[in-house]
Amino acid sequence: MLQESESSVAAQVLSRKAQKLCDLLGLQTSVAIKGQINLGTGTPDFPTPAHIIEAGKGALDEGYTSYTPWIGIPQLREAIAAKLQTDNGLRVDPESEVLVTTGTQEALMVTMLSLVDPAEEVLIPSPYYGQYEQDLILAGGRLVPVPTFEQDDFEVDPREIEKRITSKTKAILLVSPSNPTANVLYRETLDGVAEIAEKYNLIVISDELYEKYVYEDYKHYSIGSFPGMWERTITINGFSKCYSMTGWRVGYIAAPARFISGMLPIKHAMTICAPAMSQWAALAALTGPQDWWREVMTEYGKRRRFWMESLDEMGLTYGVPRGAYYIFVSITSTGLSSEQFVAALREEARVVVGSGAHYGEEGEGYVRVSLAVPFSLLEEGLDRMKKVVRVFQARRK
Ligand SMILES: Cc1ncc(COP(=O)(O)O)c(C=O)c1O
DSSP, X not given: OOOGGGSOHHHHHHHHHHHHHHHHHTTTOOSOOTTOEESXXXXXXXXXXXXXXXXXXXXXXXXXXXXXXXXXXXXXXXXXXXXXXXXXXXXXXTTTSEEEESHHHHHHHHHHHHHOOTTOEEEEEXXXXXXXXXXXXXXXXEEEEEEOOGGGTTXXXXXXXXHTOOTTEEEEEEESSOTTTOOOOOHHHHHHHHHHHHHTTOEEEEEOTTXXXXXTTXXXXXXXXXXXXXXXXXXXXXXXXXXTOTTTOOEEEEOOHHHHHHHHHHXXXXXXXXXXXXXXXXXXXXXXXOTHHHHHHHHHHHHHXXXXXXXXXXXXXXXXXOBXXXXXXXXXXXXXXXXXXHHHHHHHHOEEOEEGGGGOGGGTTEEEEESOSOHHHHHHHHHHHHHHHHHHHHHHO
């Protein structure tokens, strides 16, 4: 049997991190505990819309069960290019500037492996989606966190990015709307980042997976559409969150052809192509009706308000959730660390939330909670959470 010492340093680091991740997310309880309520889920709770499922089934019936071109079926690449023009203001050549991937997760890995050489650095606002760090470890690169704070609703300050630029800096990675902080970057912030990227000749990686989840008057912008930015921006998106297609595994990268051609061999090495039937389903997602989305946002908007009121009542503070479907909640008033809080909630109330410690150092003292929980569970889960929070807060008085 392979000893740990025989596996690569990257694999060893990742396996320790993966173990920690399981502990933090409560994944070791893979058999659901009876009566447990997951208030921290990352999966949308509405089903994949029926017309998308039909398109997937139809593709199977029509025999689309083989490999597709590595880069993705032309029909989907064209639909993605059209969507990027209409929704995001990006003019993209579907032939050479769109790569369909097996989920956004693969898009991120392909991007890091093709872009980042050993010892190069990528600046990322922190708290951040933990996978970025693992991708960078595998690429041999280094994640440089740029701290963001609850009092700013986790908005990154471009000056803080600039301060951390070194001769090794390769790229700035942004995720807006953000997992886990629910921040949606302001136009002015993105202007500031664009200016820095041009000044220091850096690449911008823009993860826009949650783009349609935006509340109130907040607005999502694609930095690749800003003047002069297309040439240096890698836009990453997918179907998991906005079409509830997490299990279908389709994402994509839009970037200048010189980037895409470097990514193709890596994409091939990883999965050859995205699942054929899922690509046809993704095509239906982009070209089919979009009116159902309003209903999703109305519901998520109600849950967002309910969560905020409940947290206010508990005396827990948070950054105002502008987008995505999370809230990043401070639990310092309980006197517990993130991990202790997650464990206490799980053991004493059978409620699961995500530990903020999984999202970089700045996440310590926080938990990630989710709006993707139906009211039937949310009310009960929050009642239980309130009781646990009260007990720990009272002990501190
Ligand atoms: C910010 C972010 N990027 C990428 C992913 C990966 O998503 P998928 O591979 O399902 O498209 C996730 C999943 O939770 C995420 O939150």
